[in-house]
Amino acid sequence: MVRTESLTKIYDDGTVGIKDLSVDVTPGKLTSVIGPSGAGKSTFLRCINRLINPTSGKVFLGDIEITALNQKELVKARRRIGFIFQQFNLVERLTVLENVLAGRIGYHSLARTMFGSYPKEEVEMVTAIIDEVGLLDKIHTRVDNLSGGQQQRVGIARAVAQEPDVILADEPLASLDPKLSHQILGLLKQFNEKYKITVLLNIHDLEFAKIYSDYVLGLKKGEKVFWGPLSELSKEKVEFIYK
Amino acid sequence: MANIRELISKERIYVPKKHYSVLKLVLFSVFSVAFGAFFAYAFNKVNFSIPNLIKGLPNIPQIFSAMFKPDFNIMISKVLPELLITICTALVGTFFAALFAIPLSFAAASNLVSKKVARGISFLFNLGRSIDVLIYALIFVVAVGLGPFAGMLALAIHSIGMLGKLYAGSIEEIDKGQVEALVAAGASKLEVIRWAVIPQIIPSFINFTLYRFELNVRVGVVIGLVGGGGIGALLIQYMANFDYSKVGTILITILVIVMLIEFTSTRLRKQII
Numbered sequence: 282m283v284r285t286e287s288l289t290k291i292y293d294d295g296t297v298g299i300k301d302l303s304v305d306v307t308p309g310k311l312t313s314v315i316g317p318s319g320a321g322k323s324t325f326l327r328c329i330n331r332l333i334n335p336t337s338g339k340v341f342l343g344d345i346e347i348t349a350l351n352q353k354e355l356v357k358a359r360r361r362i363g364f365i366f367q368q369f370n371l372v373e374r375l376t377v378l379e380n381v382l383a384g385r386i387g388y389h390s391l392a393r394t395m396f397g398s399y400p401k402e403e404v405e406m407v408t409a410i411i412d413e414v415g416l417l418d419k420i421h422t423r424v425d426n427l428s429g430g431q432q433q434r435v436g437i438a439r440a441v442a443q444e445p446d447v448i449l450a451d452e453p454l455a456s457l458d459p460k461l462s463h464q465i466l467g468l469l470k471q472f473n474e475k476y477k478i479t480v481l482l483n484i485h486d487l488e489f490a491k492i493y494s495d496y497v498l499g500l501k502k503g504e505k506v507f508w509g510p511l512s513e514l515s516k517e518k519v520e521f522i523y524k
Numbered sequence: 525m526a527n528i529r530e531l532i533s534k535e536r537i538y539v540p541k542k543h544y545s546v547l548k549l550v551l552f553s554v555f556s557v558a559f560g561a562f563f564a565y566a567f568n569k570v571n572f573s574i575p576n577l578i579k580g581l582p583n584i585p586q587i588f589s590a591m592f593k594p595d596f597n598i599m600i601s602k603v604l605p606e607l608l609i610t611i612c613t614a615l616v617g618t619f620f621a622a623l624f625a626i627p628l629s630f631a632a633a634s635n636l637v638s639k640k641v642a643r644g645i646s647f648l649f650n651l652g653r654s655i656d657v658l659i660y661a662l663i664f665v666v667a668v669g670l671g672p673f674a675g676m677l678a679l680a681i682h683s684i685g686m687l688g689k690l691y692a693g694s695i696e697e698i699d700k701g702q703v704e705a706l707v708a709a710g711a712s713k714l715e716v717i718r719w720a721v722i723p724q725i726i727p728s729f730i731n732f733t734l735y736r737f738e739l740n741v742r743v744g745v746v747i748g749l750v751g752g753g754g755i756g757a758l759l760i761q762y763m764a765n766f767d768y769s770k771v772g773t774i775l776i777t778i779l780v781i782v783m784l785i786e787f788t789s790t791r792l793r794k795q796i797i
Contacts, residue, residue, distance in 0.1 A: 330708055332704060332707065332708055356710050356711070356712055357710065358710075359707075359708060359709065359710035360709070360710035362708070363708075363709075364705070364708035364709070366701060366704070366705060368701050369701075370699075370701035370702055370704060370705035371702070371705070372702045372705075372706075372719060372720055372723050372724070373699075373702070373723075373724075374723040374724065374726070374727075375719070375723050379719075383705075383706060383709055383711070383719055384709050386706070386709060386710065386711040386715050386719065387709060387710025387711060391712070391714060391715065394711075394715050394718070394719075395714070395715075395718055397719075436705075439705070439709065440709075443709055443710070
């Protein structure tokens with residue numbers, strides 16, 4: 282579903298984010314991107330939906346070459362790519378429902394989205410997603426009144442509401458304690474399996490990665506040093522990635 | 525305790541000398557003398573005189589004593605209606621100021637438009653603010669005649685600059701993460717503004733607008749003095765007649781009402797956040 286060819290990002294100050302990264306992510310599976318901090322995990326994810334524009338190389342989502350799209354086409358293509366943030370990035374003064382409905386914005390005309398009037402059928406779908414993340418009783422609560430774990434569940438619901446082909450989760454656990462981390466990864470895994478959404482998960486904690494992932498992409502100093510099913514990730518390879 | 529004094533190696537250390545520039549010293553002396561001279565000249569120009577102050581002081585209690593025997597007969601018939609006009613002037617003036625400042629402030633926020641455009645609009649805001657409200661009042665009195673309409677226009681034009689600048693500042697301070705999330709979900713620029721920027725700025729916009737309204741009530745009084753209608757016009761009329769008890773009535777009423785408005789507005793602003 283997601284494929285990159287020689288993807289490279291060099292920042293304006295000369296820092297190498299990722300270098301010559303080619304990977305063909307297995308569709309419908311959960312892939313963990315692991316590596317020490319500064320390995321380029323976040324740069325990699327942000328290059329895929331072009332929150333950061335790569336310096337060179339290509340990104341494909343199915344048949345669409347993301348890196349070849351103009352701004353207008355890119356806005357459209359982003360609908361099929363959910364993004365989950367470390368700091369949740371919810372619109373804090375809006376309710377749970379309003380935040381999750383934001384995931385539908387790309388599918389509708391400006392006339393509808395300006396007033397937040399979505400088709401009844403979509404409001405029902407979104408409500409069902411909110412129920413699946415266990416927040417139905419909080420649906421009209423402003424998200425700044427929710428706990429960190431609850432906020433991240435809203436973040437997941439918003440990404441799922443996009444009906445995405447792929448969800449990119451950028452260190453979604455960094456602001457959460459271990460118990461909540463299992464909850465969040467459990468939800469991601471659940472949506473991955475139930476709706477066959479490809480998930481790319483940036484995660485620095487290897488123990489969590491080992492429990493939930495099908496595939497692993499190991500990055501080190503911006504380069505791919507491991508790619509394969511979790512079972513092939515030997516102790517030596519882990520040591521090499523983190524050394 | 526670490527004994528830094530003894531452990532630190534001081535052998536290679538010398539304290540670098542501070543350098544003075546002769547040119548700077550000369551320039552500084554010349555400037556000091558020139559400024560001192562001008563300062564003395566300024567005192568002379570304002571006819572600064574302690575004896576005159578001492579001679580004049582006894583007049584003040586006289587005025588005050590007249591003011592503290594306020595004439596409340598004019599309260600219902602004159603003071604309150606005129607004060608209401610001043611408050612209405614401030615209200616409508618603030619409304620029009622906000623009406624124009626809101627769209628302009630989006631074009632002045634450097635995180636939404638190019639730096640060039642933002643700087644251009646900010647410059648206009650500053651230009652608008654740099655002209656005193658009394659000047660605007662005089663201009664509009666000439667243009668549309670004496671009365672609250674001229675006062676309202678002056679308040680509106682004068683307030684746009686400050687409101688626009690404050691609004692733009694709060695737009696620039698928004699959490700970028702919320703914007704990024706909407707961008708990532710495939711929202712267009714306008715949709716990002718509607719669902720990520722506006723929810724974040726509403727409290728501070730209301731806050732600033734209420735604050736400007738408070739200010740405009742006070743400024744509105746002064747504008748009345750130069751022909752902008754309302755309580756100020758009444759005030760200057762009584763002042764011209766040396767009718768200090770009526771002046772006192774007005775000043776006390778203004779004080780009470782302005783404090784009341786400020787109190788209410790402050791409470792309201794605290795509620796919003």
